[in-house]
Amino acid sequence: MMSKEERLASEGRVKILRFYPSMKELYIVVGRMNEYVVNLDPPFCTCEDFFFKLTQKKEKKCVHIKALEIALRDKSCEVFILNDEEMDQIFKYLVLDLLRK
Numbered sequence: 001m002m003s004k005e006e007r008l009a010s011e012g013r014v015k016i017l018r019f020y021p022s023m024k025e026l027y028i029v030v031g032r033m034n035e036y037v038v039n040l041d042p043p044f045c046t047c048e049d050f051f052f053k054l055t056q057k058k059e060k061k062c063v064h065i066k067a068l069e070i071a072l073r074d075k076s077c078e079v080f081i082l083n084d085e086e087m088d089q090i091f092k093y094l095v096l097d098l099l100r101k
């Protein structure tokens, strides 16, 4: 029986947006309902669990952060190559997407 994070990783739901030439990377995990911006170090995720569990100090990592760890380890991330010029656009889209929820 796979855990939720193993399933997310194995289903290729962890995406890397890699920007050239800066080589900056943005990690996105596509969940059932939403997509989340995730970071490993420091741990960060835009999902509800992360915010509420973290503020209550119950847990530091949500399922999306764990999925990112697994996907990076297993190299099962889907990588999208983008230009630095596109970064503004991506962030604008992500913010608008967050506000729509």
Ligand SMILES: [Zn+2]
Pocket (backbone or CB within 6 Å): 036, 045, 046, 047, 048, 049, 050, 062, 063, 064, 065
């Ligand atoms: Zn999360």
